[in-house]
Amino acid sequence: MNSGASQTSSSTSSSLLRRARDRDPEAWSRLAKLYTPLVYRWARQGGLQSTDAADVVQEVFRSVAGKIDSFRLDEPDSSYRGWLWTIARNEVRLHYRKQADRPQVVGGTEANNLLQQQPDLLDQEEEPAGFDSRKSLLHRALQLVRQDFDEQTWCAFWRFTVDGQSAADIAEDLGMNPAAVRQSKYRVLCRLREELESC
Numbered sequence: 001m002n003s004g005a006s007q008t009s010s011s012t013s014s015s016l017l018r019r020a021r022d023r024d025p026e027a028w029s030r031l032a033k034l035y036t037p038l039v040y041r042w043a044r045q046g047g048l049q050s051t052d053a054a055d056v057v058q059e060v061f062r063s064v065a066g067k068i069d070s071f072r073l074d075e076p077d078s079s080y081r082g083w084l085w086t087i088a089r090n091e092v093r094l095h096y097r098k099q100a101d102r103p104q105v106v107g108g109t110e111a112n113n114l115l116q117q118q119p120d121l122l123d124q125e126e127e128p129a130g131f132d133s134r135k136s137l138l139h140r141a142l143q144l145v146r147q148d149f150d151e152q153t154w155c156a157f158w159r160f161t162v163d164g165q166s167a168a169d170i171a172e173d174l175g176m177n178p179a180a181v182r183q184s185k186y187r188v189l190c191r192l193r194e195e196l197e198s199c
Helices: 015-020 025-045 050-070 082-099 109-116 135-145 151-162 166-176 178-196
Strands: none
Touching: 015 025, 015 050, 015 178, 025 050, 025 135, 050 082, 082 135, 082 166, 135 178, 151 166, 151 178
């Protein structure tokens, strides 16, 4: 997009989830970029090794693709992240069940007991705490929307919003007026809100 672009590529369906429901490849790519690290972290917190966690991530997104039409965007308490946590938790549980069904290795009583012990995390209805998933998600969303703005707009937004500099100082440095600096902040935050809508 160019410097004047504060709209998404889909003007009639601004929600990332709605676009994913419509099988928009860009929306699926953005969902994966936003949520893969979070799902991977959940799988690791669930006690899985890195390769098993990566396999679970693939299964989670395969499940999401098959079930996204059943996710209710219009329900007041619906949260994509909460729905995603439920799917991830179930996929980790399924992984443990599959491991338990495999034949034991020789002398594997202790190893088998370890495999059958699922972390308490998997009994939680709510997504696990322990790190700021919202902040992590926001960071990835900022990286995604960065490409939608020219350098001057992004710089004005960042310095005004994140660095806390005055609009007047930024305007003087960037050859803008203070109103344009405030408009840059508004446009980027609107785009960011749109990216995270319903998530």
